[in-house]
Amino acid sequence: MKIWREYTLTISLLFILVFFWEVTARIINMAFILPSPTAILVKLWELKVVLIAEHLPATLLIIFIGLAISILLGVGLAVSMNQSKIIEKAFYPLIIFSQMVPTVALAPIFILWFGYSIWSKVLVTVLITFFPITINTYDGLRSGSKELKELLLTMGARKKDIFFIVNVPTALPHFFSGLKVAVTFSVIGAAIGEWLGAQAGLGYFSRRMMTQFDGAGVFAPIILLSVVGILLFLLVKWIENKSLKWRQSQ
Template identity: 50%
Template sequence: MRRRLFKRWAHDYGWFALLFTLLLIAWESVVSLGWVPSFIIPSPTSITRALFENGHLLISRHLIATLEEVVLGFILSVSGGIILAISMHISRPLEKALYPFMIISQTIPLIALSPIFIMWFGYTIWSKVAVVFLTAFFPIVVSTYDGLKKGDREYAELLMTMGANRWELFCTIEMPMALPSFFSGLKLSIVYCVVGATIGEWLGGTKGLGYYSRRMSSNMHTDEMFASILLLSLLGISLFMMIVILENKFLKRRGLSK
């Protein structure tokens, strides 16, 4: 069993692992040979050392703070995105009224909005959650809305001839057909949540990995700064993989797995 899993992993990710290892070796060599100053790009070993030396502070204070912002923003994004997508799907006038506002919301730079959120909510967690929500809700709305429109029209017409109402069509056809698109939106959204939380902490925060990396960069502590960036990347990857596992299990149970 283990041998079979290893072969499958090697087949799927072997080339990536090889390329990643070669890049790390090249990175370490370039810095060790002095071709690039360590205060500009620290070596992987220096970043790893800084991560272990400051691990307790990074995880117990800053990682937990960023995770709270990500989770709250993600929950609000998913809840609001689903409600908005279903509302636009059901009501054509509502779609024409709200869809342009969603597009406009994504054209405004978050850096310009963050000071406004700080003015409204202060230096609390909610100013960062607002940035996360504005960053992450758009993929949920668009993916769910597009997925709901993929319902099988012929099957829907058949059910309508059998007396099915609008709610039954939604539950039987439209909602199951929208699940793959919905989970694609979730995967995008959870990554955007980490980005949004980092931006919010950079512009106005007292804790969090974004705040820590900004403070370290201003003090030219590049090892610690890259360590916090590494943790942000690992956080995004972990949350993304959780959504992937949930997607595989849920779609497999519904008979919609790829």
Template identity: 45%
Template sequence: MTASLLKRLIRNYAPALLLSLLILTAWEIIARLGLTPSFILPSPSAIWTALATDRRLLLTVHLPATLLEVLAGFSLSVVCGSLLGTGMHLFRPLAKALYPLLVISQTLPLIALSPLFIMWFGYTLWSKVAIVFLTAFFPVVVGTYDGLGKNTQSYRELMLTLGANRRQILCKVSVPLALPSFFSGLKLSVVYSVIGATLGEWLGGSRGLGYFSRRMAGNLQSAEMFAAIVILSALGIAMFLCIAGLETILLKKRGRYS
């Protein structure tokens, strides 16, 4: 199972890796020719040197802080979002009342709300978790609600003729059919979680990769700033692949993949 999953990942992402390699090669050539100032666009080799030089600080101090914020906010968004999406599916008046408010919540600029969270929670972990939660909450709710709302009338009628109650129909019909939409929401949510944590650290923090990149940008140390960005990108990709792998395993068990 692990080997087949690895082959699937290689087959799906090999073109993206090849394109990334070509971009990095062109980037290195442009930087070495001096076509852009190094403080604006450092070369990939300079970024790699910064990663190697500051690896202890980045990986043992700032990465754990950001990872904790991401995991806490993402976990909270998954629990609350899936419960709310399920509640909206079961109680249509609740969906009619809340869905517009959920959409409105996504139109509010986070950069304007962040100072409010800092006022409420201070410069603590929870101000960043609140930003991550607000960023990652919406895709989970929509993925859950839309997935459960798929056309299951024929399955429902069959289950009713077999004497199933509403809870059994939800667990045996609606939830399995909702899994693809639910995981689509999770994959968006986990990427947004990294963005939310970075934004929270930029606006107010003393640790984390976002805080480190902001400090390096203020000192015009662009190679170090890009080093933090590389780790943030790797973190987002790793978490996305974890969710995608879990999706593949669960849906394959349910016979959705050949």
């Protein structure tokens, strides 16, 4: 009931869109192009064992490995750029440039290098997810109060003390903002990698159904991917709320 009260407009709009989708799909009557939501749900129920037991774990493994690498790489690079102007000038333009090249264009190259192994898909996921984590964390580290830093210096604090007392608490909200974006992008990255070349995974299964002109089969794993993205976002949001209770009290 609480969720319904908070998101009444969103849920109502979603129901309206699904209703029009259902009506339009029935009028067109071309299920291989535009299957109805009910047909997709039926297909999802029919394929639940195959999708959840076989293909979902493969996609989740790519997502979690990619996110872990992105967090380590992104936070480490953000801290290094904050501590060193030389590293900042060397890497910041490269980080921006990395987002200028379309990921879909690089994915086939990764597959050429690593084949259909998991690492080609992980690289696609890392390429998409490390950017928001790095930039948001870096901006958070830079946004610490200069007055507070100067006060701590006059009290004899070292740079390490200032980093943990001022920079880290200030950067945490920014880090979680970047992570919330990254977890949703990670689902997209894993799906793109699997779509272009894989032997298992939700993206691979969707592509296989496309070759069979099974519209509902194409949409079924996409719906499951959307649910995974939402659940990951809510998980990060929950961790953020638990970790930043001090900000809520303020």
